[in-house]
Each structure stands twice: as C-alpha cells, then as structure tokens.
Amino acid sequence: MARKVRVFVKDSSQHVILKSLDKLTVFRDEEDCIAFKTFLQECNTGHTLAIHAYVLMPHYFEFLATPSNEDALSKFMQSLGRKYVGYFNKKYHRTGTIWEGRYKSSLVENTRFLFDIMIYIEKTAPEGHSFSSKEKNLHNKKDDIVTYSGLYKELGFTDEQRVQKYATLFSSKADEKKVEFITACLEKQNVTGSLEFIKNIEKIVGIALSSKERGRPKKEEIEKGKKMYKNLVILDREKHKEFKINPLTDLNFAKSATHIPLLASEVSQVSTTFPIVFTADETPSLVAIVSLGTDSLAITQDGKWITSYVPSYLRKYPFSLAATKEKPEQKMILIDEDSSLFSKSKGKQLFKKDGEKSETLDHAINFLTSYEQQMSVTLNVAKIISQSGILEDREISVGEGEEKKVLVNGFKVVNREKLNALSDDILADWVRKGIIAMIDAHLKSLENIQTLFEIVQKRQN
Template sequence: MARKVRVFVKDSSQHVILKSLDKLTIFRDESDYRAFVTILQECNAGHGLAIHAYVLMPNYFEFLATPANEDALSKFMQSLGRKYVGYFNKKYNRSGTIWEGRYKSSLVEDLKFLFDIMIYIEKKAPAEHIFSSKQKNLYNKKDDVVTYHGLYKKLGFTDEQRVQKYSTLFNAKSDEKKVEFIAVCLEKQNVTGGLEFVKNLEKIVGMILSSKERGRPKKDSIEKGKKMYKNLVILDKENHKELKINPLTDLNFAKSATHIPLLASEVSQIGATFPIVFTADETPSLVAVVSLGADSLAITTDGKWITSYVPSYIRRYPFSLASTKENPEQKMILIDEDSSLFSKSKGKQLFKKDGEKSETLDHAINFLTSYDAQMNITLNVAKIISQSGILEDREISVGEGDEKKVLVKGFKVVNREKLNALSDDILADWVRKGIISLIDAHLKSLNNIQTLFEIVQKRQN
C-alpha cells in the first residue's frame, strides 16, 4: 500500500503526533523532558516552524504548528527524532529506534478548527504538567517554544485579554463529535477541515483526500458531477514499465463533468463560448459551466471539444501530480490506471528500456508542474476577489413561479455595483495585477449562458 500523501498549504497549520515504539516511556524523568525541549528548540532554529500548541507525554509528542515552507515540517521531525534517539540511547545504554514509525500529520482548516485542536492538545496535559503550551496560552507564562498564531493574537490587544478569551474557550463544554473528528483525522491523516475546504484541496492535488465517512457533496453545489479520474495510482517504473499512452483524441472520459476548473490565463479563451463563474466555496475557484444539469455540452458526440482550445484541466488527463512530505522536492506522478488511453500494445512508451523516463513522460510532467503552479496563482486571485465582498449568488433556471426549474446553482458572479464601489487604490492595484481584465472577461462570459441553451436546442434538433 502506498504511503498516505502529506498535503502542504502555505500558511495552514498541521496537527502532528510522534509516538514511541510499543508505548515505550521516552520521558522517564524531568531531565528527559528538558533535554527534549532543548533539542526541539535547536532543531527548529533553522526550519521555520511556528509551534502554536504542544504537549509532551510519557510516550508521545503532539503539537500544532505552521510550517514556513513545504519541507519545514519533515526536516524538523527527522532532525528532532534522530537527535533525541541519540540522547535517550546514550543515557539508558540501549540501541535502536524509540519511535513507532513515521509521524502522523493532518492539515488543518485553521478558521474552523485551530482553537479546537489547541484545546484538544492542551487538555491532555495533567493539571501540574509544565511541559505543555497550556502554560503560555492559558496562564501567560514564559515558553520559548510557543509562537502565537495570528488567530490567537486577534483574541485581544494585550496578552491578558487573549488569555481571558482563550480561557473561556478552553473551559467551555467540549463538543464530543468535534473532538472525535479531530482524533480520527489525525489517526487516518485526513485533512481536518470542512467539505468545501477539502474539495478545494482535491482540485489542487488532483486526488481524493476525504474519507467516505464525510458523505457526498451537497446536491445544490456546482461541484456535483462525476470525476474524470476513476482509478488514480502512483506511477511506478516497475509496475508500469510496459505501459504506453495514446493521443488524447476522445474526450468522452469528461462527458459527465458539469463544470471545468480553469486557470486565470484561460478565462478569455474559454469565456468566449461558455460562462465562467466562481464556485460558492469558502475558498472559491474559477470554473466554466458546460452543462445545464446533464452531460457536458462542450464535448461533441464523437468526443471532441467544440472549440479549438481545450482547457488545461482536460489536457492533463490521464496524469495528475502531488507532492510528498518525505521529499517535497520530488513530485509524485499519478495516473488513471483504468484510462483507455493506456495500452501495452500500442502508443508511446512512458519508460525507456533502461527504466528512465521517456520524452513523452517528461513532457507530461512538465505540463503538470506548470499547471499546478498556475492553478495556485488562480486560486489566490479568486480568493482576493471573494474577500473583497463583490461576489453574489446566482443560478441558471427556466420558467417562473410554480413552473420554475433550477438547472444549475451553487455558484457566484461579480456584482458590478459592488465592484465599482471599491476604493480607487484597490481598483488601481487590480488593474496593475490584471485582476480587472479577468473580471471583465468573466462578466462578458455570462452572456454565454444563453449559448448553453442554444447548444441544447441544436442537439435536440
């Protein structure tokens, strides 16, 4: 079984736990605790990890932290684990590891779960236990390990105000369902976040990050529709050494997609034919609406895109890309193993006879890398637009009154009046950054809602 993919999102915290082997007591006296804290601070000095909450218990170390970059957490944990093993084995005259295995981590949706996880961690510390961030966050005592999170700082203008408000949260009755959810997410290394947050991450990494227990997406979301990828697996040069790929000529694999995620650079091209909207998520993305509730209207009966330009989201199939926390420098290539584009008898080889990547595979990897970089830029732009408050809910429907039938809902568009009401400095900044050009293309594309009906009518005829 492949290792669980660790997901990194800039400025998002991670809930982490490192357990001892067979519940070995790794802190046998106070000097062990103090030695671990010293090593912890030394290891963190160059790795840019802001620790917001932590607890040291006899057989595990658990904490909440925001990594400064993609490999900050993994490098910190490797260094910490190795150095404390050296200290412990020397002191107690033993050899071998003291750790259960790899640390477990869960990416956190901070706005919804930050304080819940801080409290979850700190409530594990006994009342008089001093090796916990509770001493600082709850009692305002000195602790050089802890760095306040931005949300904690917003609790008040002074340390006393923050402690008072955090104390209120800390002493409130626990939501047992939320506590269980946090525990399960960490144990299974799932994302600790709401459905919308998780779905947005899935768009970025191109694979499912949620567990089946989370349930299906809401029916009123524009996100409904079958996914293109049916069986994503890690590309392996041994298991797939004979695999060949054929040209992307038949797009029927995307026939059931009701919307297509877009890069900011594609809005003008795709918007010339289809309406471009913002998803109604807390972290919205740009999508082209290509359906009125049934199959895609952008793909013809013979599997062709109806215009000359095919969106990057479609063109990257049957590949996808993700990063691993063990080696963030190296990208993990995924393929839809069930794709009809793959064959062992015809097409272009993915690997050369010596096991090295072929030119075809190199080209695919370069495309994926460029796509992910541009998608991150697009999501940041969509976030800026959303935070300005100029988006409003919209739906596509037919008929009126009792005869009204909603065909597409769960999306947002820019309100022109709210856009014009923004301050001059914001508008000027958006002009320089190209955001206004994107918004103009988006607004113009909304005229193509009628185009969807015209395509339906032509196909019916």
C-alpha cells in the same frame, strides 16, 4: 456568517478535519509528524477522545473519533492546534497561525458509515505512510493513538479475525456516491447519516439539522464531486515500465463533469463560449459551467471539445501531482491506472529501456508542474476578489413561482456596482495585475448562459 452548530450525541463518532492556512505545508518532515503525534497523545490524556482512524497529510490532519463528553472534541482540538503552532513557528522562525480556521466536523451515523469513513481516511495515505492508522487497523501494528471502536471489535473474536474482515472491506471497490456524500457532509459540516437518523437526532438535540442542501451533492450544483480520475496510483518505474500512452483524442472521461476548473490565464479563451464563475466554497476557484444539470454540453458524442481550445485541466489527464510523505515540497507523479489512454501494445513509452523517464513523460511532468504553479496564482487571485466583498450568489433556473426549477446553483459572480465602489488605489492595482481584464471577461461570459440553452436545443433537435 453564523458559525455552524456543532452537535454532540453520546456514543456517536465525529469525522473531523483541520486544514492548514492557504495550503501551507505544516508537516514538512518526519520530525514534524512525530512531534504532532506526541502533542496529540498529550492532549488526549485520559482518552476523552477515542480515535478510530487518522491520517497526517502535508496540508491537513483528518480523523474519526468518538468524544466521551460534549466538550471533549473542542478542548482537544484547541489544545492540539495551539501546541503545534508553537512548535512549528519556533522551528521555522515564523509567527501567526498555521491553520485555516476552526476545524470542520460531521456527526456520524456509525452503523451505516463508520467503516466507510475509516477507509475513506486511511486510503488517502500513500503506500508505506507511517503516520496514519492504516497499519493498526489493517495490519494490527502497534499504535497507541488508535482505539478500536465497538463495531470494529464486532468483526471477530480475535485481532487476526478483525484484521482479515477489515482488510476485505478495505480492498472492496469504493461506492463513489457514498464517497461523494461523505466528502460533502464534512465540507458543509452536515450530519453524515440517513434522513431517519437525522430526524431522531433533531428530536434529541432540539435543533433542525436537515436542510435543502443536506445529503449527497445534487448534480446541478457547482461542487467538486465530479471526478474524472477513477483509479489514481503512484507512477512506478517497475510496475509501469511497459506502459505506453496514446494521444488524448477522446474526452468522454469528463462527460459527467458539470463544470471545468480554469486557470486565470485561460479565462479570455474559454469565456467566449461558456459562462465563467466563482465557486461558492470557502476557497473559491474559477470554473466554466458546461452543463445545465445533465452531462457536459462542451463534449460532443464522439468525445471532442466543441471549440478549438481545450482547458488545461482536461489536457493534464491521465496524470496528476501529489506531495511525497518525506519531503512535502517534492512531488510524486500519479496516473489514472484505469485510463483507456494507457496500453502495453501501442503508444509512446513512459519509460526508456534503462528505466529512465522518456521524453513523453518529461513533457507530462513539465506540464503538470506549470499547471500547479498557475493554479496557485489563480486561487490567490480568486481569494483576493472574494475578500473584497464584490461577489454575490447566482443560479441558473427556468420557470417562475411554483414552476421554477433550479438547474445550476452554488456559484458566485461579480457585482458590477460593488466593483465600481472599490477604492481607486485598489482598482488601479487590479488593472496593473490584469485582474480587471479577467473580471471583464468573466462578466461578459455570463451572456453565454443562453449559449448553453441553445446547445441543449440543438442536441434535442
């Protein structure tokens, strides 16, 4: 596949992310983060890159910057990546790269999206996280890495005024559609900007930048923009000491989900009702298609799953796991603080009177830990299948010719002929590992595309 064309426009910022290989934890302790920041400053000697916002997270480095020239960003990233690989491999006695591949970047329309992206980046940093630009932009703390953008300076005539106005923007409720748009543009390396901005850039650079896929993710695409968590926060034994949780009986929090992530161990159970497919992104995963472009067909009007087995992705709600900043190998518990499952008057306590975890919370943590371990196995299996070259693009559509309407796209399925053409030793290995059984269930499940149409017809009737 051809590489995405990188576009440079003078005085326009770039939203950039550099991910680790196979979610390797590349920032394991404070020493690693300090070393990376040191290399970052060394590689930016002369400030050929004006960095406006950044964050170091266990598996990636993300930032917003304005390059001074066409080669500034690529040279900076190449030098930074190599220096840190050398440091990391020496410290942890390993060899080879630690990065997923080339960094991803998106040209930004500053006047519309600069502050949104700064906040988008900085809000991923946990509270008290020392390795982000939040302390500089939000509290005017010293940080030699950050250079204020012209738009930031226009927020006021003094640093105090700028911080106050930025804090107001930061605390405002996020526009979920805009967040989804920013996420999609970076992932696909499209321009984060309006159609008018893109057309002007196309005239300047002489390259077509817009496409049918450009813009905010369509409802019918298999993508990761559907979020059932509305307000994820770290579970705090003091702040949430009075929180009680009620049974998960209403699944309407996932009503807008067009697909549901699955574990490999769940495929056989879910495949009897819904089509199971592979996502078409660089890191494929297994999902069940539960919609034809509207709300979920798997959830009834009263919030019930239409079959007896509810996927574990839904059952772990309203809890989630994330890595801690000091010890990425350790995990912290997150909760959707706005979930209707939580109450202070009824339900089972999360914490005992002495502040220790209740049996209910222990059970939730064990479930989350098991889910994460199984998801790691699932992603590895999907990666193996994808690397074998047997997946092909597929879509769900109705009508033909000019009347054709695509309802769902952006997913892949196994090509049976390519599967059968694999070498005998590979097939034998896949049989022993249960991969072939899972693929058979996946292929059989595609018959359930018709089931989705039948559900739609019943609901219309």
